[in-house]
Amino acid sequence: MSELFQSIAFDSLTLENKIIIAPMCQYTATETGKLSYWHEQQWASYALSGAGMCIIEATAVNPAGRISYADLGLWNDGQGEAMKELLHKISALSPMPFAIQLAHAGRKASTEVPWKGRGQIKAEDVLGWETVAPSPIPFVSDDVAPHELSIKEIKAIQQDFVDAAKRAVDAGFALIELHAAHGYLLHQFLSPLSNHRTDEYGGSLENRMRMVLETFQAIKNAVPDYFPVGVRVSATDWMQVESWDVESTVQLSQVLEQLGVAYIHVSSGGLHEYQVIDVKENYQVPFAQHVKDAIKTPVIAVGLITAPQQAEDILQKHQADAIALGRVMQYNPRWPWHAAASLGVEIHIAPQYLRCQPHGVKDLFQPFRTS
Numbered sequence: 001m002s003e004l005f006q007s008i009a010f011d012s013l014t015l016e017n018k019i020i021i022a023p024m025c026q027y028t029a030t031e032t033g034k035l036s037y038w039h040e041q042q043w044a045s046y047a048l049s050g051a052g053m054c055i056i057e058a059t060a061v062n063p064a065g066r067i068s069y070a071d072l073g074l075w076n077d078g079q080g081e082a083m084k085e086l087l088h089k090i091s092a093l094s095p096m097p098f099a100i101q102l103a104h105a106g107r108k109a110s111t112e113v114p115w116k117g118r119g120q121i122k123a124e125d126v127l128g129w130e131t132v133a134p135s136p137i138p139f140v141s142d143d144v145a146p147h148e149l150s151i152k153e154i155k156a157i158q159q160d161f162v163d164a165a166k167r168a169v170d171a172g173f174a175l176i177e178l179h180a181a182h183g184y185l186l187h188q189f190l191s192p193l194s195n196h197r198t199d200e201y202g203g204s205l206e207n208r209m210r211m212v213l214e215t216f217q218a219i220k221n222a223v224p225d226y227f228p229v230g231v232r233v234s235a236t237d238w239m240q241v242e243s244w245d246v247e248s249t250v251q252l253s254q255v256l257e258q259l260g261v262a263y264i265h266v267s268s269g270g271l272h273e274y275q276v277i278d279v280k281e282n283y284q285v286p287f288a289q290h291v292k293d294a295i296k297t298p299v300i301a302v303g304l305i306t307a308p309q310q311a312e313d314i315l316q317k318h319q320a321d322a323i324a325l326g327r328v329m330q331y332n333p334r335w336p337w338h339a340a341a342s343l344g345v346e347i348h349i350a351p352q353y354l355r356c357q358p359h360g361v362k363d364l365f366q367p368f369r370t371s
Helices: 039-047 078-089 149-171 183-190 205-222 246-259 284-294 306-317 327-331 333-342 351-356
Strands: 009-012 014-017 019-021 052-058 098-103 173-182 229-234 264-267 297-304 321-323 347-350 364-368
Touching: 014 327, 014 351, 019 333, 039 052, 078 098, 098 149, 098 327, 149 173, 149 205, 173 183, 173 205, 183 205, 205 229, 205 246, 205 351, 229 246, 246 264, 246 284, 264 284, 284 297, 306 321, 306 333, 333 347, 347 351, 351 364
Parallel strands: 019 052, 019 321, 052 098, 098 173, 173 229, 229 264, 264 297, 297 321, 347 364
Antiparallel strands: 009 014
């Protein structure tokens, strides 16, 4: 029996299998942070993939929180209504739940889109704006230093997360993921490399975790009871000096578990320009296992997991509870179909595709289950 194709529950939400489409920025939103036609076709493709859940890309909770001028946003009702309309369309194609990752880029905001160079755009440029951070330390040494957030401004950003979370629930998303990884604002508060504050949001580990924990708790207080809220973390900064590391990640995860987190999604890196990442197959899986060994909450592994048996082995070895796939799903949105065929299990798909079952693969496809 394949572990990959067993169900898994995140609080009140049960997924049909343990394949999760990881959030991947598309840098294709309109100038007002709304969905474009690109998102319509992409979400539809993912909905028909056979995965257990799709988490859409990092979505900014305020305009200054965008990574680029082409990022999705959920800071106003118009953006939320557009998402609600698209999710309604998608629900006619597939019962697969969609989740949203809420984010603020902090000092890594105001950049060009990747295929145009991905450097910082200065505030005086028509496409740029002033960045913010826990401390006035730029991500890249020759970037303009970010504005150091005051306590009042921190509280305002927390409220922006809460307001976006309420819109996400109203739009019809089944789960919210709080983005505290990859060097963006919440991760910047966690790491001593980017957080040099001397108030209650800096210094000790307890203080540096405060921003993440308060923001998470505020979201949980704002959404319906048992509505699942997960957190994505970077397990390490990949630096040889004192920095955010897996032991700190475990402590954060343990506190989040006490607060009712639905899962911990374990990634790594993204905070420092001089990080040295040992990129290879399963390179982040040991971090996921380290967290899993310390908590009872489900843990999601991600990072260069590309083959069905590879994903299956991670679950069979109890290194994680679910598998998130990013780039491989963009390269091959039917990856779950091929995984089911490879592992000898059936997969539920849209009935329009039943007749395309490959010759020689008996009983691979079954029509979507309907409630």
